[in-house]
Amino acid sequence: MRIKCPYCGERALEEFTYRGDATVTRPESLEPSAAGAWVDYVYLRDNPAGPHKEHWQHSAGCHSWLVVTRDTRTHEILAIEFAREGN
Amino acid sequence: MSPPQINRLRDKGLVDRKKVLRFDFDGTRLTGHPGDTLASALLANGIRLVGRSFKYHRPRGILTAGSEEPNALVELRTGARREPNTRSTTVELYDGLNAASQNRWPSLKYDLRAATQLAGPVFSAGFYYKTFMWPAAFWEKVYEPLIRRSAGLGRAADAADPDHYEKMNAFCDVLVIGGGAAGLSAALAAGRAGARVILCDEDFRLGGRLLAERDEIDGLPALEWLKAAEAELASLPDCRIFRRTTVFGVYDGGTYAAIDRVNEHVPVPPEHAPRQRLWRIVAKQSIVSAGAIERPLLFGDNDRPGVMLAGAVRTYVNRFGAAPGRHVVVFADNDAAFRTAADLAEAGIKVEALIDARRDASPITQAAAESARAPYFAGAAIASVRGAHGIKSVLVTEANGHTQQFDCDVLAMSGGWSPTINLTTHLGGKPVWDHALSALVPGDLPPGMAVAGAAAGKFALTACLASGEGAGAEAARACGYSPSAPARRSPAEKTEPASPLWQVEKSRGKAFVDFQNDVTASDVKLATREGFRVPEHVKRYTTLGMATDQGKTSNLNGAAVIAGLTGRYVGAVGTTTFRPPYTPVAIAALAGHHRGTDFRPTRLTPSHLFATEQNAVFVEAGAWLRALYFPQAGEKPQETVNREVATVRTKVGVCDVSTLGKIDVQGSDAGAFLDRVYANTFSTLAIGKARYGMMLREDGFAMDDGTTARLAEDHYFMTTTTANAVKVMQHLEFCHQVLWPKLDVQTVSATEQWAQYAVAGPKARHVIEALLDSGQDISNEAFPYMAAGAFTVCGGVKARLYRLSFSGELAYEIGVPARYGDALMRAIIEAGTPFGIVPYGTEALGVMRIEKGHAAGPELNGQTTAHDLGLGKMVSKKKDFIGRFMGERPALTEVERASMVGLRPVDKDASIRAGAHLVPKDADATAAHDQGFVTSMAYSPELGTWIALGLLARGLERHGEVIKVCDPLRGTELLAEVGSTCFVDPEGARLRG
Amino acid sequence: MRYSLGSLLTNALTGNRNWKPVWREPEPKPQYDVIIIGGGGHGLATAHYLAKQHGITNVAVLEKSYLGSGNVGRNTTIIRSNYMLPGNAPFYEWSMKLWEGLEQDINYNAMVSQRGVLNVFHSDAQRDAFVRRGNAMRLHGIDAELLDREAVKKLVRFVDFDNARFPIRGGLIQPRGGTVRHDAVAWGYARAADSRGVDIIQNCAVTGFRIEDGRVIGVETEKGFIGAKKVAMSVAGSSSRVAEMAGLRLPIEAHVLQAFVTEGIKPLLDTVITFGAGHFYCSQSDKGGLVFGGDIDGYNTYAQRGNMPVVEDVAEGGMALMPIIGRLRILRSWGGLLDMSMDGSPIIDVTPVNGLYLNAGWCYGGFKATPAAGWCFAHLIATGQTHPYAAAYRLDRFAQGRVIDEKGMGAQPNLH
16 A cells, blocks of 8 residues: 655655544533543444545654545545644 | 487578577487477477376476466576476576476376376366265365365475565656557557657567568568668657566556566576566556457367467468477468468478368469369368377368368467457457457557557558557557657558358367467356356356466357357356456565565664664564563663663663654644544643553544653644554644645654653753753752653753653653764763663563553554543543544543553463463453453563553452453463552652652 | 264265255245355354254245355464453353364365464564463363463474464463364254255345334345344355445444465475464365465455455565465465454344344454354354343443453554
C-alpha cells in the first residue's frame, strides 16, 4: 500500500502508523449520562467492509496525522486529508 | 575422468561448447557447458533418474524445463549453503556445481522407502485422518515421528546462512513481467514511447519460448529478432532489464516484489556481494507476459522417468542441444505438441509414433508425422507404461481397440497449455474460464495491470507479438507518453477450440495428477466421493497442489477429475487461490541485512564511549544499549551494584539518563494542552519548576509518567520513560492535531538533542557547582527541590538543570546539547573525583528506585491505574483530561483491585523474586488464592535485605500482614511482610537537603 | 462409518470404493431449534457439543462458502494454554484438555501433537513477565517450565545464541502445547455433528435476521428464510458485518494476519518456538514445511491478503532467531481475517436481541480455543447461562472496565 501524504507526497506503507476509525468523536460531557457515548467512542466501531475513514500518522515523515478514506475490501485509497482540517 | 555427454546433440542449441563446466551429481563427476541448466546437463549426460517422490518414493525424472518442475528437485551445494528442493530445471550450470538427489534411502536407485507404494491402497487420500488413533498416546511417540521422517524432501543447511542479501527499491512507469515474445514487444513499445521501463525475467536468458521453438518472425529466425530486440532495449535511455529476476508477488499501490538471483550462478558470491536481492518495484503500469505452462496428461504411470512434457522436450533439443532420449513417442491432444516430432526428426532423434488423443485425425499433425516418418494414430491413447527407473516402452490403444507396443525412452506428452495468470490474482481477482481455450484466463486485474501474450491466452506467435506491442503502447499512454501506432495487428482469431483429453479412462497403474505429492486421479476421486468436492477441500484433503510447485502442472488436471465425477465442466469447478510467492523465495532474501546483530538498529547513549572505557556491562533497553553496571577488577556483579548504590547514598554518582523521552512543548496554550494530556495539572506550575506527571490512556489506565518542567510562560519540557518515548510523542501529536487542533501549541521530540545525566548523592551539589560557570547559585534556597532552569557550564556551554531525584538522594539532572554529552560526562567525573564519584548503571538505578518505591516498567504494565500505583490522589477531579471519564468506571475504582505494596522477606536472607505470586499466608498456591504478584525486586545494601514491590489485592489496607510469596516455576515459597512501597527515607529529607 | 483399523483395511482391499461422504449435503429445513452462522471450527464445534453434550440435534450450521473456509484453515495450527489472566487461563486450559481427548471423542485424527510451545526471552524484565505468566499458569494447574539458556540450547540447538542483537537468556515452555492439523478439526467436528443429525449447509450466506418484538425468529439466506428459536453467530473475521444486520455494533475491528509455509524439509524443528525480541512464531508441520507468522498487518481490512512490510518483518524475525533457515524458501503466504477486539480477548455472550448469541473477538487466539469455544458457546445456547470458564467473556465488560488485557495495550485493537 502507498499513501500520498499531502505534505510529503506518495510514500510506502511502512512510513505510516495506523490508529483506526476516524469517524468517532470524543464526547465533551463528563456527566454520568455520557457513559454510553464514552463507551461508544473508546470501544465500539462500525468496522465497515467498504470505504472507511481512518487515522494514519506519517510517523517516519512529517508526523502529520491524516484522515485516509480507504476501501477495506480492496485497499483502494479514495481520499486523504490532514486530520486537523477535518475539525 | 568424466563420462562423455552421450546425449549432447551436435550443432544444436545455445550452449557454449567451447567451454566445459564440471559438476557433481550424487558424487559422480559430469560435464556440461555454459548456457546449460542442471537439468539439461543431466539429460545431455544420459541421466534420467533424478529424484524420488514425496509419499511413495517413486523414481522420478525431469518433467519440465522451467520453474514449474515438480519432480527433478535436488539438494544444491553443501554444508551451510545447502539448498534443499532446488529445481534442477532452473539451476544455471556453473563450474564446480554440486547437487545430490534427495528423499531417498539408502540411494537414489535403491530406495527402501519405495516399499510404501505396495501399501498404496491403505495410504489413500486422507488416510491419516482415519487412523493412527489407537492407542491415543502413540501419536506423538510412534506415528508422528515416523511420518515426519519419511515426509519432507531435502535437508536444511547445517549452519547459519553465510551469504549476504540486500533490499532495493525501484520505480518505473511500466513493469514488464516476462521477457518472451510478448514481454519484449511490450517493453519495446513502451520504451520507444519514452516510458521508464523495467523488464524482469526469471530465466538467465531473455526470449522465453522463442529459445525453445524454431519460429520465424518477419521472415527471419526468431533468434535474430530476439537479438535485435535485446540490443534495442539496451539502447533505450531508461529501460532496465533484470535477468534472473522473478516477480513473485503483487501488493497494494502498484508495488511488486521481485527476487534477483544476483550470484546464484557462481559457487560462492564474491566477497561483500549479495547472493540475492529483493526488489520492491513501484510501477504505474504493469504488463504480465509470463507465458503459459503445459499440462501433463493423466494415464497410468505417467510419472516414469522419461515421460516429459512435449514443450520441455523441444526446449532441451532446441535450446540446450540435449536429447532427452533417442526413441520418442509423442502423446498429445493438440497440434502444437506434435511439432515436437518435426523438431526431433530434424535433430536426428527417432520418433516412434504420434499418439493423438483427438478422435479425428488432424491434417497438421498428419503432416508432422509424415515429415518425421513416424506412424500416426488418431483417437488413440497410452494404455500402459513399462520401465520403473526409466521408460522402456508404451502400450498404445488405437481407436479400433487394438493395442500396439512401442519401445521408447521418452514419452513426450501434452494436454494443452494453461496461461500463467498467478500474478493477476494476488490482489483478489478471480480468473475466468475461456471455453474456446479450455483454460483459465485473467479476470479482474489489479489497478494498472495488463496481460499480454500466452498469459492472456494468445498462444500463436503473431498474436503474442501483437498483444505485447499493444499492451506496451497502452501502458505508455496511461503514463502520459504518446506511443506510435502499433506496427503489428493481431491476426483474426481463428484458433480451433481446444478439445482437451484431460484423462485416459482405461489405463493401467497410478495416474498422477500432482507428481511431487503423489496425488493420483483415484485419490481425487476418493476425496470427491467422501464429500470433498470443491478444489480447496480436495487440495487440503489430498495435498493436491500443495507441493513446492504449488500445483502449476496439476491444479487444472485435478479440477478436471472433479469435474468428470460431478458432471460439471472444468471451469465450473475452478481452482484454488494462487498466493504469493509465484515461485518459492528464500527467507534470508526477505530479511536482507536484518539479522544477527543488525536485526534492529542499536542506539548508543552519549556516554557510551566513556562507559566502554570503564568496562561497563551493557544491557538492551528497547533499541538502546545502556550501561548496566561498571565492574571493577575482582568484583562480582552483585558487589558492583551494591558499591554503586552505596556510593550514591553516601557520596555521589552519575548515571546517563539520556534515553528518557524528551519533548519540547511550546505555545500560548501549552499549559492548557498539558492539563488535557496529564491526569494532574500543569498550567499552574511556576516557571522554573518541574512537576511529576501521570498520563493515562483514554480507557483510564496508566500510560506513562515522567517530569515536566516549565521553562517559560509558553514553554514546557516533558520527559517520558525510555520505553514509551515514541508512543507518547505520537499520542501528543494525535491529541493536538486530531482532538484539539485549535490549541496554540507545538510539540517536538528532543530526545536525541539532549544528553542528560543524573548526578545524585549527598555531594551532588558540590559536583554541579564545580561544573557551573561562575556567578550561578544553586544553593538549596536558590535552586530547591523540583527547581528547573537554564545555566552555563564548562565555560559557556548551555545547560539545563533540573533538581529531580529518582534515587531519593539530593540529585540533579543536567542536560547539555548532545554533542557535548561525552565531554560533560568526563567533566562530571573529573569534578566529582574529589568527592568520590562513581558512574552507576541501570541496575543501581533500579535498586534505588525500588528502595524509593517509584513505579517503573514492571508496574506501568498497561493493566494498572494511577490509583493502583499509589498515585490516585494526583488524578484531578476538576478538569477533563485523557482517561478521566473512563478511569472512573466501576472496575477501575473498586477497592478489591490490586495496588502497589512493598514486600520484605520475613527471613532476612531470603530473596523475593519478580514474577512470584502472592497468596494469603496459610493458603495453598492455587489460582483461587492468587492475590497478586511481585513486580520488581532488588537487594538493598542500605537495609541489608532483599526488598520487592508487588501488586496485591486491597494492598493499601494490608500493611503489616504477612503473606506467602509463591514461585512454583522455580520451586520456592517464602513469607513476606507487606508494607509501604518506600523503604528508604520515607520522609524525603535527603532529596530536599 | 466409524474409522478403525478394520475399516481402513477393508476399504483398502476393495479399492477404497466404499468410503461414504464424510457429511451429508442436505437442503435446509424450514425451521430449526438452533441455527449456527459460520461453518468454521468454532461453529462446527458448537454444533457437535450442542448435539453431544446437550442433546440438541435439530441444528443447522450455515456456511457462506465451503466448510472450514475461514480461519480454521488459515492459521499456524498452534495450540497452547499459556495465559496469564484469570479470565483466560481456565478457559484455554479447558480447551487444551478437550484437544487432548479430541480424537477419541470424534473418532477423527486431527493429529494433535503436544510437542511443546517455547517462548524465549531476552532480558531480565521479559523474564520477570514470563515468570509472572508461568506462575499464574502453575497456580491454575497448567504445565509450565522455566528454562535457562543452556536448556533452550538443548531444545533448539540452531537458534542464534552467539551473534544476536537481543541475546536469548532463557525461555518459558508449555510442554503440553503443540500443533493440530487445522483443516482436520473442521472436518472432524463436521463429521461428528453430521452423524448426530446436524445439518451442515454450505454455500448458504446469511443476508439478514428476522427479528420480532426484540426476539430473533430466523435468518434470511441465499436459500430463503430459515426459521430458528435461537441463532448463534460464530463468524470471526466477519462478526461486525453479520452483527450489523441485527443492528449491533461491536468492540471489534477486522484485521488481516498473514501466515507462511516453506517448502518441505526433513525434521528440523521439534517444538513450537516464539521469538521474544520481535513477533515471530514457528513450527514444522508433519509434511515438513516450516509454518510461521508474526504481527497482523495493522489496518482494518476485509481482504484476505497482506502487504510486504509484514512479510519482511516476519522474515527478519525468523532470520534473527534461526539463521539456519535462511536458504529455505517460502512456498506460500496467505491471510486470514481476525476479529481484533478492544482488549485482545474474545466475547461469548448473549446479545441485546433475544435468542441471538455471539461468539467473536478471537484476535490471534481463535484456533487454539476451538474446542472450548464450541463447548462454552453450546452451553450458553442450550442453558442460557454463561459457562464458568467463559464467564469473563462478557460483552458488557467494556462498559464496566472489566477488560481482559493480557498485553496491556488498551483499546487499540491492532496492538493486541
